[in-house]
Amino acid sequence: MSDISPELQAKIDHSIALLQEAAGKYERVTFANSLGAEDVVLTHLIATKAPAISMFCLDTGRLPEETLTLLxxxxxxxxxxxxxxxxxxxxxxxxxxxxxxxxxxxxxxxRKGCCFVRKVKPLKRALSGHDAWITGIRREQSVTRDNVAFTERDLGNDMDKLNPLADWTEKEVWAYIRAFDVPYNQLHDRHYPSIGCAPCTRSVTMGEDVRSGRWWWENEELRECGLHPGSSSPLKPRPEVSMLKP
Ligand code: SF4
Structure with a gap:
């Protein structure tokens, strides 16, 4: 537990409070688990601190084998x-x-048509009947996520959306994974900071944006799959990949 700084502990406590509040506030709240680094942190937090919250993931049929092994x-x-x-x-x-x-x-x-069939439609089905959903998105992840709030209204899905790790840094995510020995995708050890479908994800080099390995052939501001359409924002300089791994 020595890797947990007071600043990170405060963020952990805040994330737990948000999750526990959601578990009490909403009749049906669920966590959309992408199995990325942020989402294994949330999996651990929910499993240990807010187990009433259900969890689901989307298997697009094109996921890397390492992601299914982690699942x-x-x-x-x-x-x-x-x-x-x-x-x-x-x-x-x-x-x-x-x-x-x-x-x-x-x-x-x-590309968006494929994401619609393999991700957006199954997400709609997974969220059906819920009052709120939870994601692991963070503000510093990409140019499209600068304005992410802890709690927001998802107009597209007509429900609340919670982002308990919105203010966490990449370093803090990995400090948590290390401190609690949380299983993580082995592709992270091969320089994949953000992992999606196998044909649409590649490794990145030091200094590149953390999501630059996703849909790398497209303009940066277009790189969202449609699961989080409300989190777009103007282009700004982003933190670079630091390759922090356990
Ligand atoms: S990430 Fe690529 S393979 Fe996966 S659903 Fe989107 S376009 Fe299709």
Whole structure:
């Protein structure tokens, strides 16, 4: 526990308070778990401090094997349950038949179409019937997330959205993972700071933006998959990758 600074402990306490308040305030609140570094922290916080909050993840059908291995490992280690949602088979078959298996490289429209079928529609299904949802997004992650609040109204999904790690730094995320020995995606050890689908994620080099490995062939301000459409903001200089790992 020696890696937990007083500043980080204050943020941990605040995140726990937000989660516990949400568990009491909302009848049905759920955590959209991407299994990234931030989300394994939230998985640990929810499993140990706010277990009434349900958890789910989206298996797009194009996830790296390392992510699926982590999904199994973290559920076993933390004795928690993460429900898995898949795309509708007919939607994927129609998209691939019409556009091709890797059409997302061809245009922003085709990439967003793939994300819609494989992520946005399953997310809608996963959130159906809930009053609020929780994400692990942080302000410093990208140019599209500068204005993220701890609690906001998600107009698209007509429910509240909580971001308990909004003010955490990358260094603090990894300090928590180290201190509590939380399982994490092994791709982080191979310079993947942000991990999504295998064909749309690549490793980055020192000094690059932390999300520069996601949809790297597109303009930076367009790099969102549609799961967090309300978190766009004007382009600003971003923190660089520091390659902090356990
Ligand atoms: S990240 Fe890539 S493979 Fe995954 S849903 Fe989006 S476009 Fe498709």
């Amino acid at each position: 199994a490992d973290i559920q076993q280690k933390l004795s928690c349950s993460i429900q898995v949602y898949y795309p509708e088979a007919a939607d994927v078959e129609a998209y691939v038949s019409e556009n091709g298996i890797n059409a997302f490289y061809e245009s922003v429209e085709l």
